[in-house]
Amino acid sequence: MKIGLMGLGTVGTGVVHLIDQNGRNIEKKIGEKIEIKKILVKDPNKKRTPLAEGKITFNAEDILEDEEIDVVVEVMGKEHPALEYITKALQKGKHVVTANKEVIAKHGKELIKLATEKKVHLLYEASVGGGIPIIRPLKQCLAANKIYEIKGILNGTTNYILTEMKEKGLDFDDVLKDAQQKGYAEADPTDDIEGFDAARKLAILCMLAFNKFVLPEKIYTKGISFISKSDIQYAEEMGYTIKLLAYARIDEKERLEAWVHPVMIRKTNPLNGVNGVFNAILVDGNAVGEVMFYGQGAGMMPTASAVVADIMDVKNHIVIQNGCEEVDLIPIEDTFSKYYIRLIAFDRPGVMSKITGVLGNKGISLLSVVQKGSLGETAEIVLVTHIANTGKVLEALKEIEELKEVEKIESVIKVRED
Ligand SMILES: NC(=O)C1=CN([C@@H]2O[C@H](COP(=O)(O)OP(=O)(O)OC[C@H]3O[C@@H](n4cnc5c(N)ncnc54)[C@H](OP(=O)(O)O)[C@@H]3O)[C@@H](O)[C@H]2O)C=CC1
Numbered sequence: 001m002k003i004g005l006m007g008l009g010t011v012g013t014g015v016v017h018l019i020d021q022n023g024r025n026i027e028k029k030i031g032e033k034i035e036i037k038k039i040l041v042k043d044p045n046k047k048r049t050p051l052a053e054g055k056i057t058f059n060a061e062d063i064l065e066d067e068e069i070d071v072v073v074e075v076m077g078k079e080h081p082a083l084e085y086i087t088k089a090l091q092k093g094k095h096v097v098t099a100n101k102e103v104i105a106k107h108g109k110e111l112i113k114l115a116t117e118k119k120v121h122l123l124y125e126a127s128v129g130g131g132i133p134i135i136r137p138l139k140q141c142l143a144a145n146k147i148y149e150i151k152g153i154l155n156g157t158t159n160y161i162l163t164e165m166k167e168k169g170l171d172f173d174d175v176l177k178d179a180q181q182k183g184y185a186e187a188d189p190t191d192d193i194e195g196f197d198a199a200r201k202l203a204i205l206c207m208l209a210f211n212k213f214v215l216p217e218k219i220y221t222k223g224i225s226f227i228s229k230s231d232i233q234y235a236e237e238m239g240y241t242i243k244l245l246a247y248a249r250i251d252e253k254e255r256l257e258a259w260v261h262p263v264m265i266r267k268t269n270p271l272n273g274v275n276g277v278f279n280a281i282l283v284d285g286n287a288v289g290e291v292m293f294y295g296q297g298a299g300m301m302p303t304a305s306a307v308v309a310d311i312m313d314v315k316n317h318i319v320i321q322n323g324c325e326e327v328d329l330i331p332i333e334d335t336f337s338k339y340y341i342r343l344i345a346f347d348r349p350g351v352m353s354k355i356t357g358v359l360g361n362k363g364i365s366l367l368s369v370v371q372k373g374s375l376g377e378t379a380e381i382v383l384v385t386h387i388a389n390t391g392k393v394l395e396a397l398k399e400i401e402e403l404k405e406v407e408k409i410e411s412v413i414k415v416r417e418d
Pocket residue numbers: 006007008009010011012040041042043044046075076077078080081099100101126127130183184185186187297298299300303
């Protein structure tokens with residue numbers, strides 16, 4: 001099997017090393033040798049692994065036009081030109097393995113159709129949960145179920161940041177730098193910390209689990225960049241842990257709810273023990289019940305593990321996936337949740353009643369309201385609501401932010417008791 005590898009960064013280098021390290025075993029399992037014939041990169045000045053010697057090219061056509069190459073492995077990242085290269089490879093009848101969640105989330109529907117027409121594989125196990133097997137289990141092992149709900153921690157970088165901030169009291173920016181050095185973060189880490197990467201992964205899971213295609217930009221997404229050490233401390237005091245949760249469910253009317261949001265979860269929640277770069281995905285199927293997938297969601301070798309397994313799977317029979325329907329989501333305003341709200345208000349008499357008044361007028365009742373001490377002119381106020389309509393909460397937040405007694409709403413985090 002001859003491979004054209006596109007990208008030799010964190011994941012690409014892991015793939016080259018894994019095939020070198022485990023080559024014998026892999027050969028025995030699939031009954032033939034895997035040879036990486038060419039490797040596409042961009043920067044002529046970067047130092048490369050010695051294993052790449054004599055294989056480097058700067059021209060994608062060297063791979064796409066090479067008749068001998070039967071599998072293209074795309075691990076470059078970003079939407080373009082990855083989409084164009086994947087499309088061309090499929091059109092040329094080459095199998096494609098990719099770790100690119102952006103391309104699969106946004107263009108998976110047409111790429112799957114093209115691969116099916118051309119009778120080639122399009123495999124993307126590394127695109128969700130890094131090294132955790134989740135794509136293949138959803139496509140195959142759980143295929144007999146009707147799946148109602150998927151929830152999980154889908155981004156290693158943000159889970160690493162939240163864990164290090166909580167356990168070591170480190171600052172957000174320092175932990176982010178560390179995650180970048182470890183190769184966990186996307187080329188633009190905004191994708192991680194603002195939740196876009198998790199939303200792309202959630203869109204892929206919706207496509208596989210519910211057969212519903214939804215563009216990731218339609219998923220209501222809030223990241224963790226606003227979360228401070230004090231939110232983490234308050235969560236701790238109240239008996240919760242903050243996680244960036246990706247959530248999707250099908251309601252009784254077959255409508256899809258999907259969002260990515262920081263959530264305070266109880267210590268008893270199975271996701272509470274998912275720390276650092278680890279991800280976990282809980283899938284609820286009508287026959288199997290709840291199943292949990294757990295492992296390293298990012299990093300060189302765990303991700304390479306999924307990519308190389310996909311390369312090996314090219315030898316198996318082609319799984320035809322029928323097209324899935326394009327759907328609208330349940331508007332986030334129509335969903336329900338408890339909320340934690342932390343805000344800074346001017347320390348004046350009557351301020352508390354103004355704030356609670358706005359919430360009361362919207363029919364939002366409060367579980368607790370605490371003034372966390374004075375910061376000179378201002379005071380920090382922490383509110384936790386009962387389960388409330390998100391549309392009403394968003395309206396109330398807007399009104400509260402406009403009150404002259406309020407300086408700033410610092411944090412809004414969902415709270416779950418499951
Ligand atoms: N890192 C991780 O833990 C995980 C990453 N992924 C996904 O895997 C993919 C790769 O990620 P990662 O390895 O971290 O990314 P890196 O940024 O480390 O590597 C990207 C590689 O692609 C090459 N490249 C990028 N653009 C071009 C281009 N236009 N032409 C030619 N070569 C190009 C770069 O070349 P050069 O070396 O010359 O700069 C580099 O070798 C992404 O889609 C990412 O989302 C998925 C799961 C986990």
